[in-house]
Amino acid sequence: MSAPALPAPVNVSPLIRFGRWGLLSAGILYGMFHQNRLSKKETAFREIEGKQKVIRDAQLAAEKKLASEREMKNLEDMMTTKK
Amino acid sequence: MSAGKLDQLWVVAKPKLLLFLKYAKVELVPPSPLDIPKIMKDVSAGIKSFKSGSWKETPVREAWLNTLVTVEVFCWFYVGECIGKRHIVGYDV
Numbered sequence: 001m002s003a004p005a006l007p008a009p010v011n012v013s014p015l016i017r018f019g020r021w022g023l024l025s026a027g028i029l030y031g032m033f034h035q036n037r038l039s040k041k042e043t044a045f046r047e048i049e050g051k052q053k054v055i056r057d058a059q060l061a062a063e064k065k066l067a068s069e070r071e072m073k074n075l076e077d078m079m080t081t082k083k
Numbered sequence: 084m085s086a087g088k089l090d091q092l093w094v095v096a097k098p099k100l101l102l103f104l105k106y107a108k109v110e111l112v113p114p115s116p117l118d119i120p121k122i123m124k125d126v127s128a129g130i131k132s133f134k135s136g137s138w139k140e141t142p143v144r145e146a147w148l149n150t151l152v153t154v155e156v157f158c159w160f161y162v163g164e165c166i167g168k169r170h171i172v173g174y175d176v
Contacts, residue, residue: 006102009109014118015125019156021113027160031167035174042176 114122132138141149168174 009106012110013121013125014114015122016152016156017112018114018118018122020159023156023160024163027163027165028167029163030160031164031169033167034164035168035170038174039176 165171
């Protein structure tokens with residue numbers, strides 16, 4: 001690790017430093033702002049989805065019931081006509 | 084128990100941290116208001132060289148270094164965005 005005399009620190013141009021720190025803070029602000037906006041949209045969407053889920057579940061249950069009843073009827077018909 | 088380990092870690096890390104700080108104080112320090120005139124001078128020099136067409140006469144090596152530094156500076160925006168959204172890839176909604 002004993003490296004021979006490490007180079008002196010470079011005087012980075014202020015424009016570059018300004019660009020780096022400026023874009024870093026701009027990025028942080030943009031990230032927070034965008035995250036806020038998107039999470040609001042998502043909570044609103046989740047509410048709508050929740051309501052629709054209840055309706056959709058009821059529909060699916062009704063359809064399933066109908067389908068299973070039809071199946072039972074078919075099976076009974078097959079049993080009775082085969083005789 | 085863990086206090087001893089922490090002390091050991093501090094003993095090893097301290098010189099390296101000091102070395103980092105020595106460079107960071109010169110290279111990474113955010114620009115102070117005193118630097119504003121120099122920044123504006125640099126920007127106007129850049130614009131002037133763009134308008135007068137003398138940017139075509141920069142050596143390829145310098146142009147390449149300028150490109151790399153510009154790309155690096157813009158990448159810090161995305162680092163900041165990751166920090167702002169508190170998630171590495173994509174948004175956590």
